Amino acid sequence: KKQVTVVGLGRFGSRIARTLYQLGHDVMAIDQDEARVQQMMGEVTYAVRGDATNEAVLRELGVHNFDVAIVAIGTNVQASIMVSVLLKTMGIPYIVSRANNELHGNTLERIGCNKVVYPEMEMGVRLAHGLFNPNVQEHMEITPSFGISRIAVPDKYTGMALAEAGLAGKGDRNGLLVVALKRGDEVTLSPDPDEKLLVGDILVVVGWDNLVSKITTT
Amino acid sequence: KKQVTVVGLGRFGSRIARTLYQLGHDVMAIDQDEARVQQMMGEVTYAVRGDATNEAVLRELGVHNFDVAIVAIGTNVQASIMVSVLLKTMGIPYIVSRANNELHGNTLERIGCNKVVYPEMEMGVRLAHGLFNPNVQEHMEITPSFGISRIAVPDKYTGMALAEAGLAGKGDRNGLLVVALKRGDEVTLSPDPDEKLLVGDILVVVGWDNLVSKITTT
Numbered sequence: 119k120k121q122v123t124v125v126g127l128g129r130f131g132s133r134i135a136r137t138l139y140q141l142g143h144d145v146m147a148i149d150q151d152e153a154r155v156q157q158m159m160g161e162v163t164y165a166v167r168g169d170a171t172n173e174a175v176l177r178e179l180g181v182h183n184f185d186v187a188i189v190a191i192g193t194n195v196q197a198s199i200m201v202s203v204l205l206k207t208m209g210i211p212y213i214v215s216r217a218n219n220e221l222h223g224n225t226l227e228r229i230g231c232n233k234v235v236y237p238e239m240e241m242g243v244r245l246a247h248g249l250f251n252p253n254v255q256e257h258m259e260i261t262p263s264f265g266i267s268r269i270a271v272p273d274k275y276t277g278m279a280l281a282e283a284g285l286a287g288k289g290d291r292n293g294l295l296v297v298a299l300k301r302g303d304e305v306t307l308s309p310d311p312d313e314k315l316l317v318g319d320i321l322v323v324v325g326w327d328n329l330v331s332k333i334t335t336t
Numbered sequence: 337k338k339q340v341t342v343v344g345l346g347r348f349g350s351r352i353a354r355t356l357y358q359l360g361h362d363v364m365a366i367d368q369d370e371a372r373v374q375q376m377m378g379e380v381t382y383a384v385r386g387d388a389t390n391e392a393v394l395r396e397l398g399v400h401n402f403d404v405a406i407v408a409i410g411t412n413v414q415a416s417i418m419v420s421v422l423l424k425t426m427g428i429p430y431i432v433s434r435a436n437n438e439l440h441g442n443t444l445e446r447i448g449c450n451k452v453v454y455p456e457m458e459m460g461v462r463l464a465h466g467l468f469n470p471n472v473q474e475h476m477e478i479t480p481s482f483g484i485s486r487i488a489v490p491d492k493y494t495g496m497a498l499a500e501a502g503l504a505g506k507g508d509r510n511g512l513l514v515v516a517l518k519r520g521d522e523v524t525l526s527p528d529p530d531e532k533l534l535v536g537d538i539l540v541v542v543g544w545d546n547l548v549s550k551i552t553t554t
């Protein structure tokens with residue numbers, strides 16, 4: 119159980135704060151906007167209105183005692199940098215800040231942020247890559263040409279056994295391995311080659327991207 | 337090669353537009369803000385200033401001929417909905433829109449968007465889940481308690497064979513399966529139980545989250 123401060127309760131910060139609280143951590147959520155603070159009441163340990171660029175405010179809130187701080191201020195680059203510097207100066211061991219662009223992110227790294235994130239950019243890249251692969255629900259890259267995909271079983275395979283569909287057998291020979299099958303809420307690890315695929319099944323496939331894309335193209 | 341229109345060139349939309357163009361598609365990027373349009377010149381097929389809530393503007397740009405439209409307008413919920421309705425009415429086969437919250441997203445689905453995305457919320461959840469698992473580089477959820485993790489080999493296992501570390505053997509018995517090992521640029525699918533783990537190795541592990549977290553905790 120950790121003590122986390124989240125500064126900035128826009129769409130990104132408010133979701134981080136809520137999720138961390140649900141995961142069992144102590145979360146103090148800070149924003150200068152009263153309405154946004156009100157929306158967090160009961161969804162975090164402590165929601166407080168304040169200007170985080172004001173060191174006195176941060177000290178009064180005991181922020182220097184926290185394990186982790188997340189600076190989720192978005193559009194105001196100056197505030198994002200100032201708050202990150204203040205938190206660093208106050209000795210918080212681990213600071214994650216969000217950046218709008220590479221120059222902003224570079225600056226945050228130089229002032230000592232432990233981790234810089236680019237939420238909209240990262241989601242933009244993911245969306246673009248997944249756009250023309252509608253069966254591919256999610257992709258995790260291992261190398262630029264090898265990864266793991268969560269795939270909705272294409273119509274052409276429904277009713278077939280995994281082996282029939284060419285999806286069974288040792289991955290290391292085919293360069294492609296079905297590691298799990300999800301049907302409703304049930305998950306089977308290393309499913310049998312004779313498992314029949316049904317409409318709605320989700321497959322988790324590991325392998326070379328070009329081989330995986332053969333599965334998902336009609 | 338597809339024809340894609342991206343409306344809204346904030347951090348999310350501009351990244352989608354650029355990435356799709358780099359992937360070889362034809363991209364028309366539209367925004368009402370001249371400066372944002374200028375920044376896209378040369379990075380997409382065609383960048384144009386315009387108010388996308390104006391049907392005449394969209395028709396003039398030939399938007400009705402496109403395969404896919406992405407509505408990446410952020411804060412202006414009304415504009416996001418209006419533009420999505422216009423594009424739907426004009427017959428674009430596949431429309432992806434971004435939403436600020438569930439009510440906004442629900443509305444977009446009801447008016448016929450094929451896919452609704454919540455970029456900041458999704459990244460907020462990912463960040464919160466990854467925050468106290470620094471060895472876990474990325475996680476893909478299959479169910480709320482079962483997933484795939486890309487893990488940096490923890491120090492306690494370096495020098496050990498996979499079997500020695502308790503990481504070999506049939507996943508379906510242990511509820512945990514190492515599906516790939518990445519060393520430098522080399523990837524091995526279904527690595528041997530006697531493979532010795534080295535500093536810097538990356539493991540791809542599938543299984544129950546609580547078992548996977550046992551690996552990554554010291």
Ligand SMILES: Nc1ncnc2c1ncn2[C@@H]1O[C@H](COP(=O)(O)OP(=O)(O)OP(=O)(O)O)[C@@H](O)[C@H]1O
Binds near residue numbers: 127148150168170
């Ligand atoms: N000095 C400050 N002190 C406290 N909160 C601040 C400060 N400056 C900005 N904020 C808050 O940060 C939050 C997020 O910033 P903003 O809404 O500008 O970015 P955004 O990129 O639109 O956010 P998101 O994409 O997460 O919705 C806002 O709720 C804002 O009130």
Ligand SMILES: Nc1ncnc2c1ncn2[C@@H]1O[C@H](COP(=O)(O)OP(=O)(O)OP(=O)(O)O)[C@@H](O)[C@H]1O
Binds near residue numbers: 369387412
């Ligand atoms: N009617 C419209 N026609 C064209 N562009 C529009 C219209 N309304 C808004 N936009 C553009 O949409 C873009 C994204 O919207 P906005 O900046 O409000 O959202 P944001 O959530 O901060 O974006 P991001 O998080 O992607 O940076 C802006 O560049 C804005 O000019």
